[in-house]
Amino acid sequence: MNERNTNTVNPIVRMIDYLNSHYAFRYNCITSCTEYRATASAAESFVPLDPRSRRRITLEVQREGIEVSKNDIANYIDSDYIRSFDPIGNYLAQCEGVWDGHDHIADLAATVHTDAPLWKQWFKTWLLAMVSQWQNTPGRVYGNSVAPLLISPQGFNKSTFCRRLLPEELKWGYTDSLDLGQRRQVMLAMTQQLLINIDEFNQISPRLQQGFLKNIIQLPTVKAKRPYGDRQEDLPRRASFIATSNMTDILADPSGNRRFIGIELTEPIDVSRMPNHRQIFAQALQMLRHGERSWFNKAETQQIMQWNRRYEILEPAEQYFRMFFTPVDNYDDKAAEWLSAAEIFDVIKQKVGTSLKVTSLMSFGRKLANMDGMRRKRSEMCAKYWVKRVG
Known part of the structure; x- marks a missing residue:
């Protein structure tokens, strides 16, 4: 058999043959990035193909006398000739059906x-x-809209616990350094990360809690522009949230408290042993397959909101309310009266002076409405609250 004359073979074909004989490529469909490894180092992990590596590979091809341009090489590497790889699906497939029942x-x-x-x-x-x-199940209406909030002094291993929730194969999907003030960065991270730790949650402003964060934590999809993309797309959200704090009075929005599960630690988290990730996720897959609920129903949401009241930020007006008023359950209590938020605030202001300020009467009213045992009714002009003066 005559050997093929390499000088007569299409340069593009020679380029592809050379690349495939020296490297293995795959397109990471989560990070939207081509990854590679040398074929001589099959035991090593794939790594992202960065600009420096691209230039080196280009020079290697051209040193072989293959007359192609860097654009030719880029066209191949960035095309769908390169197989797609889903690292999440690949890991979960290894966990499917292996749960030991514990x-x-x-x-x-x-x-x-x-x-x-x-x-x-x-x-x-x-x-x-x-x-x-x-798993990005089609037709999702809501994302994972609740986040555990671990509360303790420094040194209780909160961050270590959060990092260890992901196995080695998926550790690229963990971040605790996201700037929530950068909206575009956050939205993109929700499509490319698996677990976002809001470290030092107590440093987040009440305005950010009540607005942006409260909204994005429930999104099933994210409208964002991919890196180097030319348009916005509806991308699947993959990231869930967890948070840590060194302070207990941190939840600024009573109506948004159902988005967090405040957990105060009584002693440091035990991190002496690495979690058995394969069995943990094998168990999760088995439970989901058998219809185990992965969302909080109405009763559980009420339990979470009730539990979280101990972690709410008590504004001065609310603290003074508790000094001078009390909610009343009994409609027959003759000492109780129906008062609006403005009327209640005026009474407090008369007692403590003009220095008392509130952000808005609307937010003060929202605080009143969410207090335990508070009765409320609508009048023609406003909401009124069934309260009794004390002190």
Whole structure:
């Protein structure tokens, strides 16, 4: 058989043959990035093909006397000739059907020492929601709209626990350095990350809590522009949220408290052993396949909101309300009266002076409406609250 004369072969074909004999390429469909490794180093991991590596590969091809341009090489590397690779689907496929029947998710939750009686149940539902979010099930109406909020002094291993929630194969999908003030960066991270840790949650402004964060945490998809893209697209959201804080009075919006699960630690989290990730996610997949719920129903949401009241920020006006008024459950209490938020505020102001300020009477009214045992009715002009003066 005559050997093929390489000088007569199309340069593009020679280029592809050379590249495939020296490198393995794949297109990471999560990060929208081509990755590579040398074929001689099959044991090594794939790494992103950065600009420096591209230039080196281009020079290697041209040194072989293959008359192609850098654009020719880029056209091949960035085309759908390169196989797509889904790192999330690949990892979950390795976990499918291998659960040993032990409750590994509960074991992981038990490493978090807390007095919250429903923590294990809440954590399991949240983790199932995280895995369900990764699977990107068609027709999702809401994203994983709840985030555990771990509260303790420094040195309780909160950040270590958060980082260890992801296995080695998916650790690229964890971040705790996202600037929530950068809207575009956050929206893009929700499509490319798997777990976003809002570290030092207490440093987030109430305005950001009540607005942007409250909105994005429930999105099923994200409208964003890919890196180097020329248009905005509806991209699947993959990231779930978790948060840490060193302070207890941190939730600024009573109506948004259902978005967080405040968990105060009683002692440091036990990080002496690495979680059995394969079994944890195998269990999650098995539970989801058998119809286990990955969202919080109405009753559980009410439980979470009730539990979170202890972590709400008490503004001065609210603190003074508790000094001079009390909500009344009994409509027959003759000492009680129907007062509007403005009337209540005027009474407080008369007692403590003109220095008392509130951001708005609307926010003050929202605080009143969310207080335990508060009765409310609508009048022609405004909402009124059934309260009794004390002190």
